[in-house]
Amino acid sequence: MTELDDGSLEAWFWRRHANPRSGWSRVPVGAVIVYAVYRRDARLLAGALVWTVCNPFVFPPPETDEAWMTRAVLAERWWVRAEGNGTVGLARPNVFNGVAATGFCVALYAAWRRRPRLAAIGTALSVSLKLWWLRLLVRRYDARARAEE
Known part of the structure; x- marks a missing residue:
């Protein structure tokens, strides 16, 4: 996880977000937000949004990068920073994330x-x-990573 060790605040954030408990506990947040909108429950919506913001700060950095979700967070950061890609677009694999975002907008509506x-x-x-x-x-x-070994 050396790419997350440059000492910056951003690196500190991503190291903690790479904890698999951080990643997996954020997965259901979208569903909670949609449910809160459906129920018109401002407190539930606020709680989900606060959790989304605070989540990476709650967990310590992972000890290893063996967990799939840890590698997913590291891969996302690598894809955007080292490879210079965006997260949405018409080309593979970003088209999947773009359609996912569209699906979330449809769900909210x-x-x-x-x-x-x-x-x-x-x-x-x-x-x-x-x-x-x-x-x-x-x-x-x-x-x-295998090619670099």
Whole structure:
């Protein structure tokens, strides 16, 4: 995890966010936000947003990078910083993240309009495609690491 050791505040943040408990505990937050919008529950929405912001600061840095979610966070940072890519776009793999973001917007709109089936489909699509995007990044990240050995 040497790419996260440059001493900056950003590196400190990413080291802590790389803890698999940080990553996995953020996965259901999108669903909680959609549910809060559907229920018109401002407290639940505020709690989900506060958790999203505070989450990386709650967990210590991971001891190793063996966990899949740790490598997913490292791969995302590598993809954006070292490779100079964005996170959405029309090319693979970013198209998956772009469609995931669109699915989340659909889920929020459906929740606001109180259409539970569409909200659930949009949420499931969003989470599934985000994890698929991370899966593809982890494959590339791991392949790069093997090639450097």
